Amino acid sequence: MINEQQLDRLLAKVEKPARYTGSEWNEYRKEGAFFHAALCFPDAYEIGMSHLGSRILYEVMNGQQDVACERVFCPWPDMERALRQEDLPLFSLETRRPLRDFDLVGFSLLYEMCYTNVLTMLELGRIPLLAGERTEDDPIVIGGGPCCVNPEPIAPFLDAVVVGDGEEVMVEILDALTQAKREGASRAERIARLSRLEGLYIPSEPKRVRRRVVADLEHAAYLERPIVPFMGIVHDRVSLEVMRGCTRGCRFCQAGYIYRPVRERSAESLLERGKQLVDCTGYDEISLLSLSTGDYTELRTLLPELMDSMAKQRVSVALPSLRIDAGLGEMLQKMQSVRKAGLTFAPEAGTQRLRDVINKNVTEEDLLRAARDAFAAGWTSVKLYFMLGLPTETDADILGIADLAGKVARAWRETPPARRGKGLRLSVSVSTFVPKPFTPFQWCPQDSQEEIWRKQQLLRSAMKGVRGVTLHCHPSRLSLLEAAFSRGDRRLAEVLLAAYQNGARFDSWTEHFSRDAWAKAFETCGLTPEEFALAELPLDAPLPWSHIDIGVTADYLKREHERAMAARTTPDCRGNCQGCYGRGASCV
Amino acid sequence: MRMIAALRKESAAAFTSHLDIQRLLQRAFRRAGLPLRYSSGFNPHPLLSFATALATGHTSDGEWFEAELETQPPSPRGEVGAADRGELSPEEFLARTNAQLPEGLSIWGAFAAPEGMPSLTKLLLSAKYVLRLHTDVSVTQAQAENALAKLLAQEEVLVSKKTKEGQKTVDIRPALLDVSLLHADEEGLTLSVTGALTASGGLRAELVAQALLPILGCSGWTQVHRNSLVFTAPGPWPLAPSPS
Numbered sequence: 001m002i003n004e005q006q007l008d009r010l011l012a013k014v015e016k017p018a019r020y021t022g023s024e025w026n027e028y029r030k031e032g033a034f035f036h037a038a039l040c041f042p043d044a045y046e047i048g049m050s051h052l053g054s055r056i057l058y059e060v061m062n063g064q065q066d067v068a069c070e071r072v073f074c075p076w077p078d079m080e081r082a083l084r085q086e087d088l089p090l091f092s093l094e095t096r097r098p099l100r101d102f103d104l105v106g107f108s109l110l111y112e113m114c115y116t117n118v119l120t121m122l123e124l125g126r127i128p129l130l131a132g133e134r135t136e137d138d139p140i141v142i143g144g145g146p147c148c149v150n151p152e153p154i155a156p157f158l159d160a161v162v163v164g165d166g167e168e169v170m171v172e173i174l175d176a177l178t179q180a181k182r183e184g185a186s187r188a189e190r191i192a193r194l195s196r197l198e199g200l201y202i203p204s205e206p207k208r209v210r211r212r213v214v215a216d217l218e219h220a221a222y223l224e225r226p227i228v229p230f231m232g233i234v235h236d237r238v239s240l241e242v243m244r245g246c247t248r249g250c251r252f253c254q255a256g257y258i259y260r261p262v263r264e265r266s267a268e269s270l271l272e273r274g275k276q277l278v279d280c281t282g283y284d285e286i287s288l289l290s291l292s293t294g295d296y297t298e299l300r301t302l303l304p305e306l307m308d309s310m311a312k313q314r315v316s317v318a319l320p321s322l323r324i325d326a327g328l329g330e331m332l333q334k335m336q337s338v339r340k341a342g343l344t345f346a347p348e349a350g351t352q353r354l355r356d357v358i359n360k361n362v363t364e365e366d367l368l369r370a371a372r373d374a375f376a377a378g379w380t381s382v383k384l385y386f387m388l389g390l391p392t393e394t395d396a397d398i399l400g401i402a403d404l405a406g407k408v409a410r411a412w413r414e415t416p417p418a419r420r421g422k423g424l425r426l427s428v429s430v431s432t433f434v435p436k437p438f439t440p441f442q443w444c445p446q447d448s449q450e451e452i453w454r455k456q457q458l459l460r461s462a463m464k465g466v467r468g469v470t471l472h473c474h475p476s477r478l479s480l481l482e483a484a485f486s487r488g489d490r491r492l493a494e495v496l497l498a499a500y501q502n503g504a505r506f507d508s509w510t511e512h513f514s515r516d517a518w519a520k521a522f523e524t525c526g527l528t529p530e531e532f533a534l535a536e537l538p539l540d541a542p543l544p545w546s547h548i549d550i551g552v553t554a555d556y557l558k559r560e561h562e563r564a565m566a567a568r569t570t571p572d573c574r575g576n577c578q579g580c581y582g583r584g585a586s587c588v
Numbered sequence: 589m590r591m592i593a594a595l596r597k598e599s600a601a602a603f604t605s606h607l608d609i610q611r612l613l614q615r616a617f618r619r620a621g622l623p624l625r626y627s628s629g630f631n632p633h634p635l636l637s638f639a640t641a642l643a644t645g646h647t648s649d650g651e652w653f654e655a656e657l658e659t660q661p662p663s664p665r666g667e668v669g670a671a672d673r674g675e676l677s678p679e680e681f682l683a684r685t686n687a688q689l690p691e692g693l694s695i696w697g698a699f700a701a702p703e704g705m706p707s708l709t710k711l712l713l714s715a716k717y718v719l720r721l722h723t724d725v726s727v728t729q730a731q732a733e734n735a736l737a738k739l740l741a742q743e744e745v746l747v748s749k750k751t752k753e754g755q756k757t758v759d760i761r762p763a764l765l766d767v768s769l770l771h772a773d774e775e776g777l778t779l780s781v782t783g784a785l786t787a788s789g790g791l792r793a794e795l796v797a798q799a800l801l802p803i804l805g806c807s808g809w810t811q812v813h814r815n816s817l818v819f820t821a822p823g824p825w826p827l828a829p830s831p832s
Contacts, residue, residue: 004599011603012809017645018608021600025615025690228615230604230690282615282688313618314626 002088002096013082018231019045019073022093025228026280028058029094033068035178037061038092038102038139042109042117043506045073050235052223052289053145054108057166060221064174070094070102074117075124077505077512083124090124099125104177105139107158109147112485113478113508115154118143119500122157129497131159131204136187140177140194148201149211149258150437150545153485153492155203160194162201163548164212165244167221169199201548211550215588217244217263222273228281237285237318238277240270242302246291247574248323251359251564252348252390254436255291257552260580261587267298267305274306278315286310287318294323294331295574303331324362324370342381342425343374349390350400356567357392359560364404371408372415380421384408388455388473389433389447391564398455401428402462405469412468427470430459432479435533436486437545438552440560443537446483448530452476477515478508483533489544492532495525553582589661591681592708593698594650597642601692606641609651612693617655620684622676625656639708639817640715640785643792648814652708654701657681661700709787711819714765717793718815719779721800723808729772735803736769736779739796747795760799763791776808785817 002010011017023029039058041048048054048071061069070092075083083090089098099105105127107118119129127141128134134141143154144162151161162169176193185193195202199212214220226238245262246255274286286306290296307317322331324345347367349355355362374382386401405428412424432452435444447455456473463471485492498521506512522528537543539558546554556579563570570578581587597609604612614634617624626632635656642648659676678698686694727735739745745761763784771778779800783791797810 008811009809012645012811017603018600018605021603023600023691025612025688027690228612228690230601230612231608232611279619282618284614284618314623 002091002098006086006088007096010079010082010086010088013085014076014078016045016076016231018229019076020079020093021230022071022096024230026225027094027227028062028069030062030068034066035064035068035104035174035181036097036102037067037069037104037106037174038072038097038099039069040072040099040105040107040118040121042074042107042114042121043508044076045229046231046233048073048108049227049229049233051108051110052239052241053166055226056221056223057106057108057170058227059223059225060167060170061174063221064171064178066178067174068094070097072099072121072125074114074121074506080120080124080505089126090121100127100137100139102139103181104173105141107141107143107145109143109145109154111508112147112153112482115485115496116500116504116507118154118157119497120505130156132156134159134187138187140187140190142173142194146254146258149254149548149550150486150488151201151203151548152490152544153488153496155490156493158203159191160200160202162199162212163209163550164199165214166212167214169197169212172197173200206547208547208549211258211548213261213551214244214263217241218265218269223277224280226277226281228283235287236283237287238274238281238283239287239289240274240277241265241289242270242293242296242299243290247295247572248292248361249359249560249570249573249578250348251357251440251560252387252433252436254439257438257557257580258550259291260551262295262574264297267302270302271305271309275309278310278313284314285316285318287320289320292323293319295572299331324366342383343379344383344385345370346385347404348385348387349393349397350386350402350404351397353567354390354393354397354400356569357564358390359564359569361569361572364407367404368407368411371411375412375415375420375424378419378421380423381425382408382427384426384428386428386430387433388430388459389452391433391441391444392567393447393455395455395458398459399462401430401459402466405463406466409466409468424468426468427472428463429472429474430456431474432476434479434483434486437543438550438557440557440564442487442543442557443539443561445536446480446533448534449476449480452479475510475513478510478513480529480533481507481518484529485532487537487544488532491525491527495521495527498524551587552580555582556580589657589659589676590654590701590705591657591676591678591698592652592654592701592705593678593681593695594652595648596694596696597646597648597651597692599647599692601690602647603645605644606638609642609693610636610638612690613653613655616685616688617657619688622681622684623658625658637707637709639712639819640790642814643794643812646793646812646814650697650816651814652817652819654708708819712786712817713784713820714818715783715785715790715793716815716818717781717783718770718813719781719793719797720776720811720813721779721797721808722776722810723801723804723806725806726774727772727777727804727806729769731804732769732772732777735800736767738803739800740764740767745799747798749792749795758795760791760795763789764796765791767796 072092091098122129140159142160143158144166148161148163180190194200201209243264245259247262250256348360435441499518502517502520504514504517624634638653662675662677681698744759746757748755749758766782768780770780781793781796793812794810
C-alpha cells in the first residue's frame with residue numbers, strides 16, 4: 001500500500017489532485033475481502049467517473065460478498081512522471097493498493113484512442129504488458145466494453161475479453177475466479193475456466209464467441225448508490241438509463257447494432273429510482289440516458305411526472321439524446337421550466353439523398369420545424385452536428401451542410417423578436433466518418449486525409465456566406481487512427497506497443513496527441529494506418545471480427561449495405577421486424 | 589435562516605478545490621434535507637459563502653461559512669413542536685449535516701447569525717497557520733531560528749508567485765504579521781505563521797516557506813494547515829475544538 005506521506009508527496013506535484021484521493025461520498029471500501037478486483041478506466045478520473053456502465057459494474061462487483069472492487073484511472077502525464085520519479089506503482093483509489101496486488105484487473109474499453117492508456121496503466125501497475133509474459137503471481141487482465149466487438153488490435157495485452165453487457169457475466173467471472181483462487185488453481189486453469197463462460201473470448205485460443213445480452217433490463221442491476229466525486233466531472237449528475245438499444249438503424253452507428261434488441265425500464269420504476277438517487281447523492285440534475293430517449297415508449301408518462309416531482313426539490317431533468325421529429329416541439333414546451341442549455345441537433349448529412357444513404361430518417365422540414373420550435377420556446381444556443389466523408393458523399397452534400405445551416409439561421413431571424421431570446425449562437429460541428437465493425441458501412445473506405453482536408457476547406461468557404469454561424473471541424477488525423485483500430489487486426493497490437501514506447505498517451509486529448517509517436521510506430525512495424533482505414537473491403541472477405549457473434553447477422557448488414565448504396569431507407573424496426581438476427585431467429 | 593459554521597478539512601478532502609467544496613456542501617445539505625435558499629433574479633444561485641477561500645491541498649481546522657437555509661431558527665419559547673414548524677437548532681444542523689459529509693470533512697461551532705451581522709468576509713482580519721516544511725537536508729534549530737530572524741529583519745520579502753498572467757514578483761513582508769519556529773527535526777521544520785487576510789487580499793502562507801528556503805540554503809516542499817481565522821467583531825464565535 002502507498003502510505004499517507006508518499007501520497008502527499010505525489011499529490012503536491014500534480015494538477016487536480018482530487019483525481020487520486022478517493023474517499024468520495026458513497027465509495028465502497030471493503031476491508032478484509034478474499035478477492036480483490038480493480039476496475040480500470042483508461043482515461044482521466046473525470047471521464048471515467050462519468051461512465052455509467054463502469055459505475056454499475058463497480059456496484060455489481062462490490063455486491064459480491066467475498067469481493068472488494070476498487071477503482072483505478074489513468075494517471076495524467078504529470079502523475080505518471082511523479083510515480084516514475086518516486087518509483088511508486090499505480091494504485092487504487094479506495095485503499096491505495098498497487099495494481100499488481102489485485103486478483104483481477106478489468107479495463108473498460110469505450111473508444112480505441114484510449115488503448116495506449118491501457119498500456120500506461122499496466123506498466124505503472126507493474127504488470128507485464130503482454131498476456132504471454134505474465135506469470136503465476138500476476139493478476140488476470142480482462143477487457144470489456146463496445147471496443148471488444150473487435151478486440152484484435154488490443155487482444156495480446158488481455159488474458160480474456162468480455163463481449164456484450166457486463167452486469168451478469170461479471171458475477172459469473174467473479175464466481176469462477178474466486179472459486180479458482182480458493183482451490184489455488186494455476187493461471188492457465190483460471191483462464192480456462194473463464195473460457196467456458198458465454199461471452200468470453202480468450203485471445204490466446206481464438207474461437208467463435210456470442211455477445212452477452214441482459215434480456216430483462218427492468219430487473220437488471222440499477223446503480224443504487226452512485227459515488228459523488230469531490231471534483232467536477234464531465235457528467236456531474238444523476239444518470240438514469242431508461243432503455244438500452246435503438247431501433248432506428250442509422251447505418252453509420254455501431255451502437256445501433258451492437259446493443260440490440262431494445263430493452264426498456266418501466267416509467268414506474270424509473271420514477272422511484274430517480275427520486276432515490278437524488279436523495280442519496282444530493283445532485284440537482286437528473287439525466288435520462290439512452291441512445292434515443294425520444295423513442296422511449298413511456299416518455300410522455302415519465303417526463304411530466306418526473307419533472308413535477310423534481311421541480312419541488314429544484315432538480316432539473318435533462319434529455320441528452322432527443323431526435324428531431326414531430327414530438328420534439330411538444331417536448332420543448334414541457335422543458336420550458338428547465339435551464340436552457342444548448343440544444344444539439346444531428347442531421348449528420350447535408351442533403352436528403354445522403355441522409356437516405358445513412359438511413360437517418362430526418363427531413364429538412366423536420367429540422368427546421370424543430371429549430372423554429374426551439375427558438376420560439378426561448379432556446380438561443382443550437383449546435384448542428386454533421387459528418388464528412390460518409391459513403392457516396394459528393395461536393396453537393398457538403399454544400400448542403402452550409403445551406404441547411406443558413407436555413408436554420410433564417411428560421412431564427414423569422415421568429416418574432418418578442419418570442420425569441422437574445423442573440424443566436426449557432427454552431428456547426430463536423431467530424432470525420434469512421435467505418436465501424438458491425439455496421440452496414442463496415443466494408444466502406446474512410447476518405448483519405450487529403451480528401452477530408454479538401455472537403456473541410458470546401459465547407460469553410462461555403463460557410464463564409466452564412467451569417468452568424470461558427471464552424472468547428474474535428475481534426476481528421478485522430479479519425480484515421482480510430483478507423484484503423486476499429487477495423488484493424490492483431491498486427492496493430494505491435495504498432496500500439498511501439499506508439500506507447502514512443503510516448504503516445506491520452507491520444508484522444510488534442511493537447512497530448514503525438515502525431516510523431518504514431519507515425520514512427522507504424523513505420524517501425526512496416527504498416528500504415530491507411531491500409532486499415534482506407535481499404536474498401538470485399539463483401540465476401542473474412543473480417544478480423546468475423547469470430548464475434550453480436551446477434552445481427554452479416555447477411556443483414558450486407559442487405560443494409562446494398563440498400564444504402566441505392567439510397568433506400570429502412571424503417572424503424574419497432575413493430576416492423578427487418579430480420580436482422582437472421583431467418584427464424586428473433587432478437588428478443 | 590442564516591447559519592454560520594466552520595468546516596474542518598483534512599486528509600484527502602484537502603485536495604478538493606474551493607469551488608468543488610461549495611458544490612459538495614450544497615449536495616450534502618440536500619441529502620440532509622436542509623436545502624439552501626437561492627438568490628432571486630435571472631440566474632438564481634444557492635446562498636452559501638465562505639469568509640475566504642482555502643488553497644487546494646491545504647488543510648484547515650476552521651473554514652467559516654454562512655449558509656442561507658430554507659428552514660427557520662427555533663422560536664425562543666422552547667423546543668416543543670420545533671421540528672414540525674420547520675425550525676432548526678444549530679445542534680441539529682451540525683448533526684444532520686455531519687452525517688452527510690465524506691471522510692475528511694466535518695463542521696462545528698454552528699450558530700444562527702444575529703440580526704444585522706455583516707458578512708464574514710467583511711469581518712475577516714487575519715489567519716493563523718502551521719507550516720510543515722519538508723527539507724531535503726537536515727536543518728538544526730539554531731539554523732532555523734537564525735533564518736527566521738533574517739527573514740523578519742528584511743524590509744521587503746520578495747518572492748515569485750504564479751498568477752493567471754504568469755510569474756510575478758510580490759512583497760509578502762507587509763502581510764506577514766508573525767512567524768516563529770515550533771519544531772525542527774531531521775526531516776524539516778514546523779512553523780507558526782500569522783498573516784493578514786481581508787477581503788482585499790492577504791498572505792499566502794506557502795510563500796513564507798518559499799522565502800525561507802533560499803535563506804536556509806536548501807530546497808523542499810511545504811504542507812500548509814490553517815489553524816484559525818481571526819475576525820474583528822466580538823461575536824458569538826465558539827473556540828475551535830482541539831485538532832483530532
